[in-house]
Amino acid sequence: MSAHFTATTSREGFRLGRLTTAHGVIETPAFMPVGTQGTVKTMTPEELAGMGCQILVSNTYHLNIRPGIDVVRQLGGLHRFMNWQGPILTDSGGYQVFSLAKLRSIQEHGISFQSHVDGAPCFLGPESDMEIQAALGSDIWMALDECPPWPCEEPRVREAVERSIRWAGECKAAKAALREKNGLGADRLLFGIIQGGGYESLRRECAQRLVETGFDGYAIGGVSVGEPEPEMLRTVEMCAPHMPAGEIRYTMGLGTPRQIVEMVARGVDLFDCVLPTRVARNGVAYTRHGYVHVCAGRYKADPGPIDEECGCYACKSFSRGYIRHLLNTEEILGLRLMSWHNLFFYLDLMRKIREAIKEERFAAFHRKFLENYREPNDKNPS
């Protein structure tokens, strides 16, 4: 068992954990709202704390481009910049380099690319990535990896796995060097990322070799990159047995409320996803019954809240009819209320999941959740 993470397994077989970081303890399973550009879209830090947010995710790639790492450093690091005093996890930026940047060239020790904003030439390698995350001052650093697209042929995925393993090792060495040279990052955690696409042997090999190197936590990357949901669940099932029980397990970029419940059932502890704020901006609200399209005409004069069972600020204060009006007239308060509700829903779901595990009734919770929750593409169960 590690110094920073303690996990207990319930009699039912589900995980409850406590992750200790430089800025506080996180109870897992936990969801991390995403603040890509140094802000969780539409929200203040106080609003996030008030709804039980324990940790945020931000992004090395985006902050490196705007406002630039030097600016964040001069302004006292990411915590002070955002005025968020809780834990922060920063993604390495590898995913964004492969999904957003232009004219990439992958080299032995990093990637040359052009900024998607202004085309400026950039370079990201294991060493610079650790330096950037040190400058940001985040609590959890992610190793630089290569995320292959989906679908992808095995030889190409194997190449990405080899590179990701090598870079992860170089990140670990670079972090140790930063500590030795500058005393930086001693109390910061470094997570390795398991790649391997849908290939079980590659996933297993990647997990095993990362565990041999030794990281403070392990993430499953390259999921939710376009593959169907069953494929994604299968990939997580491939990885989980090879991830140490005593370290935290994180699926990157996941997922819908249902996917999160499914992942918890498969032993995952940590999640991050842009969905709650992204779909909010399209007028979609989560409830335990599934999606609600708040812009729908039938809510025009509806005096009820978005979700009768919800205790969030938006649901306690405003009607569906009012929020629909705000969305239709493109008023920012509409985006705020929708984002507030959806983030509250996710964080509240995690609270309920932790309680259910603690009280040895997660199996029933899981079954009940799947029964109630319907997404638009689901077949009608009746």
Added chain:
Amino acid sequence: MSAHFTATTSREGFRLGRLTTAHGVIETPAFMPVGTQGTVKTMTPEELAGMGCQILVSNTYHLNIRPGIDVVRQLGGLHRFMNWQGPILTDSGGYQVFSLAKLRSIQEHGISFQSHVDGAPCFLGPESDMEIQAALGSDIWMALDECPPWPCEEPRVREAVERSIRWAGECKAAKAALREKNGLGADRLLFGIIQGGGYESLRRECAQRLVETGFDGYAIGGVSVGEPEPEMLRTVEMCAPHMPAGEIRYTMGLGTPRQIVEMVARGVDLFDCVLPTRVARNGVAYTRHGYVHVCAGRYKADPGPIDEECGCYACKSFSRGYIRHLLNTEEILGLRLMSWHNLFFYLDLMRKIREAIKEERFAAFHRKFLENYREPNDKNPS
């Protein structure tokens, strides 16, 4: 002196007042944030109340088009719709019909026009206007008027003045009829609007004839419609002597912080303006020294607040460098913080004005304010 408004004049000669409405008392001079579409842009009602907002303005024209008056009525009226329990003043919509709507046709008893949103045919007359404001349930109703453009020939302005006076009388009669027939609006106030462009004789005549009819308050309309600032000040000076000392005086759509200070010096009690939230969205923050363009490159790594002398949430919590980053990346939190600051600045300015009048030092406050406050078009005083 009227039942709903008490005004005292300081020994220095400036007005302090208390306006009593169905939803509470307003200390004047007061500024009313504008919630055109049933929301003060980016803000929650609690945030507004927390910064000392006493009363909001909303708009008959816009709410009539979206979501429609029936919807607001079904959702319990404007206070419940917006979840704002303080006083609300609603504009009659006349100004918007003349500035936004298409294909207008002015008739004896109202205006036919097409919605600027979807071209739907609409009609607004004194009677329907009072019915709409009754349905909204606002505390202060504005009479339907015709606002001529600027500049405008005298015969055309005279026509608008005649029509505005006649419609104001019809509004008063319609409000009385609503009360008699449906018991509606007994505790609601109706303000008349003085038109007359830049023509002193027309302004005087309009004011005198409205006062003869008798309203619960008087507004100066047709200012801030494109005329230069000195012309606008002159127009207010033309009207003020003809407005009853015992009733509240309101300049519609005004103004910059400096214009407000100038208007208070000229005996005006009530103001509304979209500037604080509109310029916020363009990265402009008000301070007592004038504008700050927060997007300017020199603030890139500036750790100071927008305004060192400000006590608002944005200034207490975030640096110029961070807010500049949010504006550059088009993050909604940036618009929220800028709007928050500017609204706080306006409401705080009004508090300082009231204090200065109470303490018999408004003349000095006025002089000092003009000395310190510089706008980009001002000539450099040095």
